[in-house]
Amino acid sequence: MKAGVLLVNLGTPSSFAARDIRRYLAEFLSDRRVVELPAVLWQPILRGVILPFRSRRLVHKYQQVWMEGGSPLLVHSLAQAQKIAEGFASQNLPVPVALAMRYGKPSLASALEDLRQQNCERILVVPMYPQYAASTTATILDKIASIAAGFRDQPEFRFIKRFYHEPGYINALVSKIKAFWQLNGKPQRLLLSFHGLPQRSVNQGDPYFKDCEGTLHLLRQALAGEGVKIDASFQSRFGAEKWLEPATQATLEAYPAKGVKRVDVICPGFVADCLETLEEIQLECAGAFQQAGGEQFRYIPCLNSDEQWINGLDGIIKRHLQGWCPAQSDQAL
Numbered sequence: 001m002k003a004g005v006l007l008v009n010l011g012t013p014s015s016f017a018a019r020d021i022r023r024y025l026a027e028f029l030s031d032r033r034v035v036e037l038p039a040v041l042w043q044p045i046l047r048g049v050i051l052p053f054r055s056r057r058l059v060h061k062y063q064q065v066w067m068e069g070g071s072p073l074l075v076h077s078l079a080q081a082q083k084i085a086e087g088f089a090s091q092n093l094p095v096p097v098a099l100a101m102r103y104g105k106p107s108l109a110s111a112l113e114d115l116r117q118q119n120c121e122r123i124l125v126v127p128m129y130p131q132y133a134a135s136t137t138a139t140i141l142d143k144i145a146s147i148a149a150g151f152r153d154q155p156e157f158r159f160i161k162r163f164y165h166e167p168g169y170i171n172a173l174v175s176k177i178k179a180f181w182q183l184n185g186k187p188q189r190l191l192l193s194f195h196g197l198p199q200r201s202v203n204q205g206d207p208y209f210k211d212c213e214g215t216l217h218l219l220r221q222a223l224a225g226e227g228v229k230i231d232a233s234f235q236s237r238f239g240a241e242k243w244l245e246p247a248t249q250a251t252l253e254a255y256p257a258k259g260v261k262r263v264d265v266i267c268p269g270f271v272a273d274c275l276e277t278l279e280e281i282q283l284e285c286a287g288a289f290q291q292a293g294g295e296q297f298r299y300i301p302c303l304n305s306d307e308q309w310i311n312g313l314d315g316i317i318k319r320h321l322q323g324w325c326p327a328q329s330d331q332a333l
């Protein structure tokens with residue numbers, strides 16, 4: 001039976017026009033895995049307040065980071081899928097690769113159809129989130145199950161739950177950071193900024209915070225010889241509830257008074273640059289740090305299509321494909 005690989009990321013608007021941002025946010029923020037409020041309470045707030053104001057406010061933000069090929073998240077995700085597919089082809093591994101977004105396009109339904117059309121009866125799903133969270137990873141599994149509910153002849157599925165602990169991921173980050181310091185010199189502090197989550201989700205058993213702590217621990221261990229102190233914080237708070245702390249912006253604003261005036265920031269929870277890294281961190285947080293008396297703010301980009309990361313991801317995927325490929329290609333695993 002033929003196997004295929006489905007890379008899945010969050011999703012992004014199809015253009016920076018307010019109506020497209022609104023359509024994207026409506027789908028994303030209506031997901032009960034993302035905003036865990038009863039629909040009767042949440043939908044009036046979402047439709048009446050959040051969507052009209054937030055979609056207009058985001059137009060300029062998306063416009064500032066938009067790339068020639070579209071939204072950065074889509075551009076980088078497509079490039080990652082293409083590189084993985086090229087790698088498989090060069091290794092004579094007959095495994096098709098597709099990209100889907102949980103919200104928007106390319107949709108999960110169309111990507112699954114694409115793999116089924118190529119006779120893939122086994123599908124490895126790779127949520128592109130190193131740290132597991134119900135609002136990101138689990139919702140992909142939920143959606144795939146609901147799509148597969150409409151198939152008479154269902155494929156076999158495997159899902160990668162997390163990969164923050166995989167050497168292919170950690171070593172790619174470590175090499176990226178070391179190469180950046182070799183080229184530009186070291187900062188006083190390295191801040192790892194992870195996407196935030198409501199504290200309530202963690203209290204209710206979401207392992208996301210532990211996964212972020214694990215990532216921090218592994219990076220501290222691997223970079224111990226560099227002599228740069230490493231902190232972690234959480235960005236992108238949404239709504240009035242308490243989110244994971246410390247918050248990235250507050251952490252950065254407090255640094256200068258503590259004598260930390262040269263900082264590097266990297267976002268290990270995102271494997272592809274997007275609005276949250278390029279606008280919120282590289283533009284907004286950089287400005288807040290400088291306003292608070294900071295002198296040097298440097299953003300280290302996400303792994304995107306770095307060669308070492310693509311090789312690392314290739315290895316992670318091939319390990320999860322074991323036993324699934326025809327004998328000839330299993331030898332290449």
Ligand SMILES: C=CC1=C(C)c2cc3[nH]c(cc4nc(cc5[nH]c(cc1n2)c(C)c5CCC(=O)O)C(CCC(=O)O)=C4C)c(C)c3C=C
Pocket residue numbers: 010011012013034035054058071073129133135136195196197198208236238269270273274275276
């Ligand atoms: C309750 C709201 C949200 C939760 C929970 C949440 C978790 C979460 N999100 C990501 C990754 C991304 N989020 C992105 C954008 C984004 N996230 C939220 C809200 C929640 N995220 C909103 C409203 C938005 C849109 C932008 C904004 O209004 O600020 C993106 C970028 C999308 C893009 O187009 O570039 C990513 C990626 C993770 C990893 C996560 C939980 C760990």
Ligand SMILES: [Fe+2]
Pocket residue numbers: 195236
């Ligand atoms: Fe988010």
Ligand SMILES: [Fe+2]
Pocket residue numbers: 236275276280
């Ligand atoms: Fe944001």
